[in-house]
Amino acid sequence: MxxxxxxxxxxxxxxxxxxxxxxxxxxxxxxxxxxxxxxxxxKAEELWQPEGASYYNSELILQPQQRWTQQQKLELLDWHPMFTGRCPQCSAEFDRDWSARVHWDCQNPECGWMDDTV
Structure with missing residues (x-):
């Protein structure tokens, strides 16, 4: 039928x-x-979803596992140059061309700080 x-x-x-x-x-x-x-x-249809998943166009999509905890993500806001504009080790200022930047390594030759989060 x-x-x-x-x-x-x-x-x-x-x-x-x-x-x-x-x-x-x-x-x-x-x-x-x-x-x-x-x-x-x-009865209204209840769209149940497990934690870490959501519905898009009525299809349940599982989100990939995050490697950072919520606390680690919040701490990242305090020190990473993407958010502060400064090197976390020597406080040297980064260029403000944020859209083209992939690596956040410090350009100060005396510092040598490298972003290993990527």
């Missing part, structure tokens, strides 16, 4: 394994039903 996903929330749905609904007992032919009427008493 061709039943649509919307049938479960339709006022005309029969809740019978042998009939789809009162108007279309054998189901509908096509992508939609012109007789669909939202049932105000229908």
């Amino acid at each position: 061709p039943k649509l996903p919307e049938c479960d929330n339709c006022l005309l749905y029969s809740h019978n394994p042998h009939l789809v609904c009162v108007v279309h007992p054998d189901g509908v032919e096509g992508e939609s039903c012109l007789d669909f009427r939202l049932d105000p008493n229908a």
Whole structure:
């Protein structure tokens, strides 16, 4: 029987394994039903998602495992040159061309600090 996903929330749905609904007992032919009427008493579908996942266009997407804890991410804001604009070791100022920068190694020859977080 061709039943649509919307049938479960339709006022005309029969809740019978042998009939789809009162108007279309054998189901509908096509992508939609012109007789669909939202049932105000229908249970809302709960989209459960595990931690680290989210829905995009009704599809559950698992996020990759993060290598940093929340605390480590917050600490990174305090010392990394991407956020401070200064070398964490010698306080030398970095150029402000942030969009093209990939590596955050200190250009001060006396310092030698290298970003090993990437």
